[in-house]
Amino acid sequence: MKLGKKPAATKDAAGKAEGVELTAGYSRFLTLLRFGLAALGGVLVFLSFPPVAWWFTAPFGIALFLVSLTPWDMGPKPKPDSKFERHTAHIPGSWMAIGLGIVFGMAFFGLLLPWVGMYVGWYAAVGLSLVESLYTALFALGASLMLRVLHRSTMTTLTYLSTALFLPAWWLATEFLRSSWPWNGFPWGRLAFGQANGPLVFLTPITTTPGLSYIVALIGAMLAIFVVAWQWRHVTAPSSYRAPITLAGYVVVLLSVTVGLAFTPMASGTRHPDDQVPLNVAAVQGNVPRTGLDFNSQRFQVLQNHVDETLRLADDVASGRAEQPDIVLWPENAADVNPVYNEQARELVDEATDAINVPIIVGSVIPTGSEEEPSATNSMLVWEPGKGETARHDKYFVQPFGEWLPWRGFWESIFPIAERAGYFEPGPPDWTLRVGDTKIGVATCFEIAFTRAATDAVKDGARILTVPTNNATFGESPMTYQQLAMSRVQAVEHHIPVVVASTNGVSAVINERGRIESETELSTADVLTASFGDVPTGTLATRLGAKVEYVLAFFGLLGALGAMLVLNRLPTLERRRRHSTV
Structure with a gap:
């Protein structure tokens, strides 16, 4: 990496560089690395589904996808007595985020759905995979905005926590859209459906199937934030190092409560058949x-x-x-x-x-x-x-x-x-x-x-x-x-x-x-x-129905729109802040 003398911001086809300039060659390498991570993330999510059915790979796939969308700080660590400021960063712009989403989606759906074209031709499977990838591209666009807001924030426990909760909600919002529109949608490939062999599936009587998708994406977001916190260690304030650990504690408590509820009668069926005769x-x-x-x-x-x-x-x-x-x-x-x-x-x-x-x-x-x-x-x-x-x-x-x-x-x-x-x-x-x-x-x-x-x-x-x-x-x-x-x-x-x-x-x-x-x-x-025999049916998830998905999807939409508004206002706020300190 070649560091220039001037801290002027530059922009090239590969993305944006803040602070110290990155050479074009190194920037292209980082861009290729991002697309490689996105593709690998799609492969890992696919591996959670049959015929492989490695349920545990899905969170890692989501984590890699999110890391590929995250701003990467590349500059040296500031001196202890220097004023905290951003150094070199490789930040994917909106179009790159969309491209990363399409690459992730093609890797995921391309491997998941080849049977669609088994008898009608390869173009059917490729076409469907490409259409489904537009939804992961939409997710990537919103997620990249949230991660850019986190990158420019003070990186407290609250900012990490809000990002970790908004990201999986935005995933669920795009999954909901894909599963309902157009023509009633195509829900094949919901994250939850890759968990049939794993322990997380036993949370569905409490969370519903869409809620399980949220939890899988939440675990992936947590993993990504740990990677991001480590990658940003050179440019974050020392007090922010503990924030991801505190965040992990909050998430563990949330999952523990959910697991506890999964062992209550609400998760084991509440309605007995009218007749007790075996069927x-x-x-x-x-x-x-x-x-x-x-x-x-x-x-x-x-x-x-x-x-x-x-x-x-x-x-x-x-x-x-x-x-x-x-x-x-x-x-x-x-x-x-x-x-x-x-x-x-x-x-x-x-x-x-x-x-x-x-x-x-x-x-x-x-x-x-x-x-x-x-x-x-x-x-x-x-x-x-x-x-x-x-x-x-x-x-x-x-x-x-x-x-x-x-x-x-x-x-x-x-x-x-x-x-x-x-x-x-x-x-x-x-x-x-x-x-x-x-x-x-x-x-x-x-x-x-x-x-x-x-x-x-x-x-x-x-x-x-x-x-x-x-x-x-x-x-x-x-x-x-x-x-x-x-x-x-x-x-x-x-x-x-x-x-x-x-x-x-x-x-x-x-x-x-x-x-x-x-x-x-x-x-x-x-x-x-x-x-x-006498199998009681109906759980809390049955009674909740689609309400969980509606609430979480709306929450995710608020997160994406909020990130867009914050980024649009940041230049104005920064100019006002500089003016007030002169």
């Missing part, structure tokens, strides 16, 4: 002829596979090898040939229900439009022996660019494969089905990523939560394991058992503590059975 459930995985976009070109074969497995289960029940279920769950799209309108499909489903002699929850597609204006609902039907359809749940969160296509004419003119996107319409926001006297929660496939689905189902009295899903369009990719992790987090949050039924795997039975009791292999035909 026996069977989940059927019939498998598909082949995976990929053409899996349903042999839709009768898919239906026949699920009928065959149900008949096999009925034989096992008759011979005493299996217990009689009260409900049988088929996956999403198990009967894409609609049994309501197609006589052959009806006969097959009737054959299965008559053999097992209990209601089957059947995944089907219900046409609602015409040939000129096609539309349909992605539905789960309660099909009872001798009665047929008696109840129905229409999927509310339909997947954009898959189940329906925004701006269809535009995309079809660019990508011919876009013509294969569905014409599904959302149903009402209702996530329970009544089967006899029992309410069953239903979050179809993509819906399990939306915390509202599970929360509303439990509030409405669901005894168990079911996740019927069709993963055949994503082959044997990590997608199914990421979806399973989300199901486990929701099970813990609401203290409710979850049954996942997939066309080709992985199907699973998850208990109310998030542990997988049984699961199937990929690309096999199998049946899982489970018996659920």
Whole structure:
């Protein structure tokens, strides 16, 4: 590093330098180092998700990301008798912060979501990852403003504490935006969903799933502040050295209180089922002829596979090898040939229900439009022996660019494969089905990523939560394991058992503590059975619902806007301060 003689501030394409000048070459090196840290941070956050599922890497990933956004002081330590002042600093400007956010997001989502383009092309995965990276870029912009305010502050315990609390709240604000807008958002990749294997997941009955994302980001912010305090040691007043340690004490107390609450009755379920009779459930995985976009070109074969497995289960029940279920769950799209309108499909489903002699929850597609204006609902039907359809749940969160296509004419003119996107319409926001006297929660496939689905189902009295899903369009990719992790987090949050039924795997039975009791292999035909007794459902998180996310997101927005206003006013305040001391 070459130090100039004049303390004039300079600015170059790599960022800003305050005080003593940095050479252009060294400044470029620091810029590259920042982008490397941001990319590594994205990789570490990805590693907390399946298929790797190293839950502990997420806070370190957030910490590295924040360090990459922080002003770096590079100057020498001032003499003890000299007046305290800033020395050389490498400060990322707004555009660099946005670039760092995009690099972090592409590293994270690019590794998390490659299965999106498995059968439609790489551009689908890259495009989705880039869109999701815009949200991490927004976070980076706000976070860099907060860190610049901290850098120019007196660095007391209060300033460190406020920064440590505002940063994760701003992360949650951008995560909330990403999970709700546009077209209901894309919540895949919430920080909380990477904690299914870790101890922090047991805080969700108190914090809610978004609150767990906040805690993971809070730990990362704490780690980053320790690094920042060490890096700024040459230019901070000696009295500020103890501030991060004091801050750590406050955060430990906060987490300790949260952990303590997690062991109270509020976290272990408060609503008992109306009847104390055990509920026996069977989940059927019939498998598909082949995976990929053409899996349903042999839709009768898919239906026949699920009928065959149900008949096999009925034989096992008759011979005493299996217990009689009260409900049988088929996956999403198990009967894409609609049994309501197609006589052959009806006969097959009737054959299965008559053999097992209990209601089957059947995944089907219900046409609602015409040939000129096609539309349909992605539905789960309660099909009872001798009665047929008696109840129905229409999927509310339909997947954009898959189940329906925004701006269809535009995309079809660019990508011919876009013509294969569905014409599904959302149903009402209702996530329970009544089967006899029992309410069953239903979050179809993509819906399990939306915390509202599970929360509303439990509030409405669901005894168990079911996740019927069709993963055949994503082959044997990590997608199914990421979806399973989300199901486990929701099970813990609401203290409710979850049954996942997939066309080709992985199907699973998850208990109310998030542990997988049984699961199937990929690309096999199998049946899982489970018996659920008197499991009290509903926790403090269930009652709080989205309120925690709204409050924290608003808190984060205040932090970002406040930092922007403070930075805009700092030059004026400094000029006034200098004038008053003359």
